Amino acid sequence: MKSERRRHAVIMSKVVLGALALFMGLGCSKNQESAAPSAAGSASGSPAADDTLTVGFIYVGPKDDYGYNQAHHEGALVVSKLPGVKIREEENVPETDDAQKTMQSMVSLDGAKLLFPTSFGYFDPHILVEAKKFPDVTFLHCGGLYDATKHPVNAGSYFGYIDEAQYVSGIVAGMTTKTNKLGFIAAKPIPQVLRNINAFTLGARSVNPKVTTAVIFTGDWSEPKKEADATNSLADQGVDVVTMHVDSPKIIVEQAEKRGIFVTGYHASQAPLAPKGYLTGAEWNWGQVYTQYVAAMKTGHLFDHMPHLERGGFKEGFIKMSPYGVAVSGDAKKKADAAKAALTDGSLVIFKGPLSDNAGKQIIAPGAAMVQTDVNLEKMAYLVEGVKGSIP
Amino acid sequence: MNRAAAEAVLIRAGALLASMALFGAFVALAGADPFDVFYQMYRGSFGTSFSVQNTLLRAAPLMLTALCTAIPARLGLMVIGGEGAMVIGGLASITCGLACGAMPPWFVTVAMAVAGIAAGGAWVGFSGALRAYRGVNETISTLLFNYIAIALLSYFVEGPMRDPTSLNKPSTRAIPAEDMLQSIPGLEVHWGLVFGLVACVIAHVLMMRSVFGFGAAIAGGNLRAGMLCGLPVRRMMIIAAVLGGGAAGLAGMAEVAAVHGRANASLVTGYGYTGILVSFMAQHEPLAIIPVALLFGGIGASNGLLQRVDHLPDATVAVLQGILFVVILASETLYGRFAIFRPREERVVRSAVRGPTPEAI
Numbered sequence: 001m002k003s004e005r006r007r008h009a010v011i012m013s014k015v016v017l018g019a020l021a022l023f024m025g026l027g028c029s030k031n032q033e034s035a036a037p038s039a040a041g042s043a044s045g046s047p048a049a050d051d052t053l054t055v056g057f058i059y060v061g062p063k064d065d066y067g068y069n070q071a072h073h074e075g076a077l078v079v080s081k082l083p084g085v086k087i088r089e090e091e092n093v094p095e096t097d098d099a100q101k102t103m104q105s106m107v108s109l110d111g112a113k114l115l116f117p118t119s120f121g122y123f124d125p126h127i128l129v130e131a132k133k134f135p136d137v138t139f140l141h142c143g144g145l146y147d148a149t150k151h152p153v154n155a156g157s158y159f160g161y162i163d164e165a166q167y168v169s170g171i172v173a174g175m176t177t178k179t180n181k182l183g184f185i186a187a188k189p190i191p192q193v194l195r196n197i198n199a200f201t202l203g204a205r206s207v208n209p210k211v212t213t214a215v216i217f218t219g220d221w222s223e224p225k226k227e228a229d230a231t232n233s234l235a236d237q238g239v240d241v242v243t244m245h246v247d248s249p250k251i252i253v254e255q256a257e258k259r260g261i262f263v264t265g266y267h268a269s270q271a272p273l274a275p276k277g278y279l280t281g282a283e284w285n286w287g288q289v290y291t292q293y294v295a296a297m298k299t300g301h302l303f304d305h306m307p308h309l310e311r312g313g314f315k316e317g318f319i320k321m322s323p324y325g326v327a328v329s330g331d332a333k334k335k336a337d338a339a340k341a342a343l344t345d346g347s348l349v350i351f352k353g354p355l356s357d358n359a360g361k362q363i364i365a366p367g368a369a370m371v372q373t374d375v376n377l378e379k380m381a382y383l384v385e386g387v388k389g390s391i392p
Numbered sequence: 393m394n395r396a397a398a399e400a401v402l403i404r405a406g407a408l409l410a411s412m413a414l415f416g417a418f419v420a421l422a423g424a425d426p427f428d429v430f431y432q433m434y435r436g437s438f439g440t441s442f443s444v445q446n447t448l449l450r451a452a453p454l455m456l457t458a459l460c461t462a463i464p465a466r467l468g469l470m471v472i473g474g475e476g477a478m479v480i481g482g483l484a485s486i487t488c489g490l491a492c493g494a495m496p497p498w499f500v501t502v503a504m505a506v507a508g509i510a511a512g513g514a515w516v517g518f519s520g521a522l523r524a525y526r527g528v529n530e531t532i533s534t535l536l537f538n539y540i541a542i543a544l545l546s547y548f549v550e551g552p553m554r555d556p557t558s559l560n561k562p563s564t565r566a567i568p569a570e571d572m573l574q575s576i577p578g579l580e581v582h583w584g585l586v587f588g589l590v591a592c593v594i595a596h597v598l599m600m601r602s603v604f605g606f607g608a609a610i611a612g613g614n615l616r617a618g619m620l621c622g623l624p625v626r627r628m629m630i631i632a633a634v635l636g637g638g639a640a641g642l643a644g645m646a647e648v649a650a651v652h653g654r655a656n657a658s659l660v661t662g663y664g665y666t667g668i669l670v671s672f673m674a675q676h677e678p679l680a681i682i683p684v685a686l687l688f689g690g691i692g693a694s695n696g697l698l699q700r701v702d703h704l705p706d707a708t709v710a711v712l713q714g715i716l717f718v719v720i721l722a723s724e725t726l727y728g729r730f731a732i733f734r735p736r737e738e739r740v741v742r743s744a745v746r747g748p749t750p751e752a753i
Contacts, residue, residue: 104446108440148459219546
């Protein structure tokens with residue numbers, strides 16, 4: 001029986017190999033038939049007219065994840081409604097060879113001229129490799145990693161100062177909490193995440209100095225079970241407002257609603273998941289950013305109109321707040337709106353002295369301030385006073 | 393023999409056709425045109441030279457991770473630790489690659505490959521030893537070792553081996569570009585594909601054409617019988633586990649040396665788990681892994697077009713993989729059920745006695 005099966009397996013391998021060889025033969029001959037470079041694009045059955053711009057979006061997770069990827073997908077939907085633009089989207093593309101192949105496929109099979117590979121880990125090496133390979137295609141990456149001294153000229157990078165929105169969320173949380181205990185569920189102790197934790201805490205303490213924020217690091221971007229456990233554990237400790245910085249806040253928001261505590265969202269709006277407890281949330285506003293890029297692209301010289309490295313907060317329209325939930329008081333709304341206005345016109349700086357970390361060490365001297373463009377903020381490696389927890 | 397061959401061919405072909413029909417019905421239910429879906433799958437997997445290379449590139453690591461399950465399976469061990477061995481292999485190879493910085497590139501590549509194989513082999517080999525000497529279930533231990541491997545990767549990448557300039561994506565330092573594993577000349581596919589093909593052939597010779605393989609098949613068929621024959625079953629278990637783990641470790645080395653140039657969380661790819669599926673569909677036969685891995689690579693390569701052109705969700709290809717898996721395994725039960733494939737004399741005997749077929753017993 002055993003040897004019988006083995007023989008079947010060998011025979012099967014021959015059958016499938018034969019079929020594959022046949023397919024590949026067909027493929028090569030087909031490829032030679034349509035050797036013109038534009039033919040690959042038109043093979044999809046809907047050839048792109050000369051003035052139609054095909055824009056590709058690549059996501060590392062599902063585009064309906066209520067989180068990072070959904071925020072980009074919502075931006076892509078805005079782009080898809082622009083005249084003379086066609087979008088192509090691909091979700092769940094891991095940060096491996098797959099990412100490079102998806103970019104190539106969008107360029108050579110879909111005829112895309114502008115690509116938005118949105119995951120942080122797509123940049124190095126994947127975008128760098130492909131941008132060198134396709135000099136007439138523009139690659140724009142979310143993450144702010146572009147370095148003009150060593151990266152290709154047809155690549156660019158953008159990111160938002162979403163800590164401003166976390167600061168405003170913190171104000172709403174600080175005004176809403178009864179126990180003066182807030183919770184923050186974070187993926188990894190990297191600078192971007194620490195900056196959000198600190199901004200959220202500073203916002204809350206600006207309106208309610210008694211507030212503390214308990215932090216739990218789950219260790220990775222998508223850890224649904226640990227995120228649910230962390231939410232429960234925070235609720236058990238008396239925390240009554242949680243927020244997060246993970247790829248998909250879905251589980252945390254749902255669990256918080258189940259436990260009857262409040263929650264502020266991140267990346268996209270999770271309001272539908274927690275109609276009672278959702279206060280507000282820090283959201284990306286990629287639709288506006290992408291519209292600007294596409295308009296610049298249409299002129300034929302994108303980087304004449306946009307810098308290679310573009311960043312922005314409320315003022316530039318990179319971020320927005322979720323609409324206030326039912327539990328937010330009028331007073332809280334007033335204070336949050338005032339802070340948002342001050343962040344927009346630049347009169348409010350989040351990281352300013354005197355500021356100490358949660359071990360008592362002075363970070364910023366009295367009178368000094370770090371504005372959003374300060375490079376020291378990019379290297380943040382501390383938790384501010386009022387945060388309970390330590391960097392693992 | 394000819395009838396048996398025809399039976400195998402037709403049952404396989406039938407299983408593939410049945411899978412396609414089921415999948416076609418599924419995508420029709422999802423609102424897409426099945427014929428367009430098949431056309432896009434063909435275009436995305438084998439339709440252009442770019443697609444073929446995409447398929448080959450995706451198939452390469454699957455060949456190596458599938459061997460991690462296939463080789464120990466000959467001895468009756470059910471190892472599902474390919475993911476962990478791949479991660480550990482990648483981690484060991486970058487450590488080694490960074491350590492021999494000033495050496496010539498060929499030396500760095502060889503050293504990294506050896507380190508990857510050794511670390512992956514030791515990783516799964518330890519589970520093999522636990523099974524052989526302590527009776528610890530190897531399926532459970534290799535599964536749990538996957539999580540330990542990923543935790544170790546996170547620890548080293550975010551701790552002792554972290555490149556201080558990798559701020560928001562913790563990574564190790566990178567090996568210099570000239571030390572990277574290059575593409576096969578004329579293709580955009582790195583040498584990992586050759587590693588996979590060669591490893592499958594070597595595994596085939598070892599498991600099907602050598603004394604060791606023969607002994608493994610005996611012990612795999614009946615452990616006690618193998619021991620009674622005087623076979624060193626325990627040692628063979630460990631060797632098989634080491635070989636399987638070494639193959640997956642080599643996949644990790646290729647991922648580090650050809651794709652990323654450094655180790656970071658992107659090394660946790662899921663190839664180890666897909667490899668289990670590939671091994672089962674190839675019935676743990678090393679040579680059959682090659683076409684099955686190509687099939688899976690092709691399905692993966694066509695995924696993008698299904699999403700972009702037919703607007704099907706990403707999970708569509710997972711459904712297809714599932715359908716193929718179930719239908720092909722279910723088709724196993726069809727052997728010996730069709731009278732036409734039976735040798736003539738047996739058919740005569742059977743019609744005379746009207747008993748069950750030998751296969752059914």
